[in-house]
Amino acid sequence: MSYQEVYEKWLNSPVLDEEAKAELRGIGEEEKKDRFDSYLKFGTAGLRGLLGIGSRRMNIYTVRLATQAIANVILNEGDAARERGVAVAYDCRIMSREFAEEVCSVFAANKIKSFCFNSLRPTPELSFAVRELSCFAGINITASHNPKEYNGYKVYWSDGAQIEEKQADAILSFMNSLDIFEDVKIADAKTTANYKTELGEDFDDKYLEKVLAQRINAEVINEEKDMKIVYTPFHGTGYRLVPEILRRAGFENVICVEEQMIPDGRFPTVKSPNPENKKSFEMAIKLAEKTGSELVIGTDPDADRVGVCVRDNKGEFVPLTGNQTGAILLEYLINARRHNGTLPKNACVVKTIVTSELGTRICEKNGVSIMNVLTGFKFIGEKMEMFEKTGEYTYLFGYEESYGCLIGDYARDKYAVVASMMICETAAFYAKQGKTLWNALEEIFKKYGYHSESVFNISMAGVGALEKMQKFMKNLREHPAEKIGGIKVGEVLDFSEGIWGLPKSNVLYYRLVENSVVVVRPSGTEPKIKVYFMTNGKTREEAESRVEALRKDFCKQID
Numbered sequence: 001m002s003y004q005e006v007y008e009k010w011l012n013s014p015v016l017d018e019e020a021k022a023e024l025r026g027i028g029e030e031e032k033k034d035r036f037d038s039y040l041k042f043g044t045a046g047l048r049g050l051l052g053i054g055s056r057r058m059n060i061y062t063v064r065l066a067t068q069a070i071a072n073v074i075l076n077e078g079d080a081a082r083e084r085g086v087a088v089a090y091d092c093r094i095m096s097r098e099f100a101e102e103v104c105s106v107f108a109a110n111k112i113k114s115f116c117f118n119s120l121r122p123t124p125e126l127s128f129a130v131r132e133l134s135c136f137a138g139i140n141i142t143a144s145h146n147p148k149e150y151n152g153y154k155v156y157w158s159d160g161a162q163i164e165e166k167q168a169d170a171i172l173s174f175m176n177s178l179d180i181f182e183d184v185k186i187a188d189a190k191t192t193a194n195y196k197t198e199l200g201e202d203f204d205d206k207y208l209e210k211v212l213a214q215r216i217n218a219e220v221i222n223e224e225k226d227m228k229i230v231y232t233p234f235h236g237t238g239y240r241l242v243p244e245i246l247r248r249a250g251f252e253n254v255i256c257v258e259e260q261m262i263p264d265g266r267f268p269t270v271k272s273p274n275p276e277n278k279k280s281f282e283m284a285i286k287l288a289e290k291t292g293s294e295l296v297i298g299t300d301p302d303a304d305r306v307g308v309c310v311r312d313n314k315g316e317f318v319p320l321t322g323n324q325t326g327a328i329l330l331e332y333l334i335n336a337r338r339h340n341g342t343l344p345k346n347a348c349v350v351k352t353i354v355t356s357e358l359g360t361r362i363c364e365k366n367g368v369s370i371m372n373v374l375t376g377f378k379f380i381g382e383k384m385e386m387f388e389k390t391g392e393y394t395y396l397f398g399y400e401e402s403y404g405c406l407i408g409d410y411a412r413d414k415y416a417v418v419a420s421m422m423i424c425e426t427a428a429f430y431a432k433q434g435k436t437l438w439n440a441l442e443e444i445f446k447k448y449g450y451h452s453e454s455v456f457n458i459s460m461a462g463v464g465a466l467e468k469m470q471k472f473m474k475n476l477r478e479h480p481a482e483k484i485g486g487i488k489v490g491e492v493l494d495f496s497e498g499i500w501g502l503p504k505s506n507v508l509y510y511r512l513v514e515n516s517v518v519v520v521r522p523s524g525t526e527p528k529i530k531v532y533f534m535t536n537g538k539t540r541e542e543a544e545s546r547v548e549a550l551r552k553d554f555c556k557q558i559d
Contacts, residue, residue: 003036006055015181020053042172044163045524048143048152058151061180063099067106068184069174074136081136085113089126090141091237091302093151093265099141108195109185118198122237122303124415128207131160142302145274148267161381161412210410211418212248216336221250224428228293232257232284234273235264236301242420249421255291257284275300275307275403278319285317295427299416305403306416310437322403323356323453328440332426333397334366348393350380352400354519354532361448374505377404381412451536452543454551458529465527485550487512
């Protein structure tokens with residue numbers, strides 16, 4: 001159907017209320033085309049899009065459709081799958097709770113059990129719930145760090161990891177075969193209640209026990225228990241569990257940014273609730289300066305990623321990148337576990353192909369195995385599952401440059417609560433020696449080489465975004481760069497051909513002759529191309545200068 005026909009179908013549907021129809025009558029032609037020229041793309045990341053009425057928007061109708069498709073997959077597996085049910089969680093965003101209620105309603109109408117949290121929770125607790133309760137699947141309503149106008153729908157499978165391609169394809173196949181209004185079942189409140197079990201604080205306690213068990217050195221925490229730590233959840237789901245795990249770990253001087261401790265999907269005190277952006281930390285840094293704190297941590301709205309700001313040698317607060325935080329944690333984990341005799345002989349670290357090679361250097365020099373996977377924590381989760389089944393390796397740490405990591409094997413997704421605890425433990429370890437995390441990073445650079453990284457985003461927003469991204473990648477393949485930043489390209493690896501034993505993926509990997517790397521891939525959640533620059537040098541300045549030269553020249557070549 002044309003976008004006009006889809007628009008008319010929605011406008012004339014008896015399922016839509018008058019408020020929704022009024023919204024549709026008020027939009028212009030371009031907006032109409034943008035909302036109805038297709039359906040929201042469902043993939044391994046689930047759904048993510050702008051809130052609003054339309055087939056290409058997040059609303060109760062698109063949420064119901066996706067849920068009915070998942071219900072059909074479960075029903076095809078038989079009564080045992082139906083009885084196992086689905087864990088459901090949601091974050092602080094606009095309509096998140098309402099969408100979660102719709103999810104439970106559709107499952108109830110299909111006689112499928114749901115286990116729904118009684119209030120907002122971090123994404124990884126959903127992953128834990130799937131595993132702990134032996135659910136068939138899990139659904140989390142979240143759009144992570146996207147702007148307030150967005151929401152999303154993440155799907156997890158029985159192993160607690162985000163779905164793989166084959167599962168996404170099965171769900172998508174059902175979505176394509178269903179009529180969004182006529183083929184979706186919805187239960188009334190009484191029926192929904194009969195099939196729904198609420199998860200509350202008792203379940204949180206089970207989860208926090210698993211997190212606390214990852215603590216390595218309670219003694220060093222006790223000695224530095226008065227260390228001042230400023231924390232902000234950016235109005236998101238970390239507001240309760242992060243301060244609580246720090247308290248249980250032994251930290252007694254956690255100072256919260258009170259204005260940002262209130263869950264609010266409008267994110268009124270930050271332009272972007274993204275821990276990658278230093279501007280998001282303005283209120284937290286101001287509080288840290290006022291209280292004389294050395295460490296600032298902030299978690300994104302669904303509390304799966306954490307950002308860190310520390311004082312540099314001049315005493316000014318600077319943000320650590322995801323690569324730098326990951327390297328500091330990795331160095332500490334290996335040495336602390338080796339010191340107390342808990343480092344497994346077959347320990348293995350897993351990182352993504354767009355994450356700094358600094359982690360590789362650390363592992364190689366310490367005799368620890370390391371593996372690369374495609375971008376997305378679900379691929380780290382797959383390796384964890386493989387390790388558990390084969391016993392060939394013992395999972396130690398998994399991380400990615402985009403500020404996500406996981407310590408422990410109780411979940412299958414990145415988790416800011418355990419990361420926050422371990423960042424603070426690491427800071428306490430260095431504080432005992434009169435050092436900061438900035439000093440720790442400097443020591444790592446001196447020991448393993450100065451590394452620098454940068455990420456550049458090329459927006460492809462608007463009508464035909466997917467086609468624009470495909471055309472961009474096609475052009476790069478047909479006209480491969482010979483030099484970038486004055487450095488010769490040694491080889492171009494095309495992951496769409498399936499290399500390194502990894503699944504096929506639309507990724508180009510430029511390996512330059514002077515230990516530099518450029519990686520290009522379309523974003524899986526937003527209409528943009530992501531370009532990653534990674535290099536190293538004899539000094540911090542040389543490494544940073546080289547990575548900037550790579551960025552400038554690449555941008556010039558594609559302009």
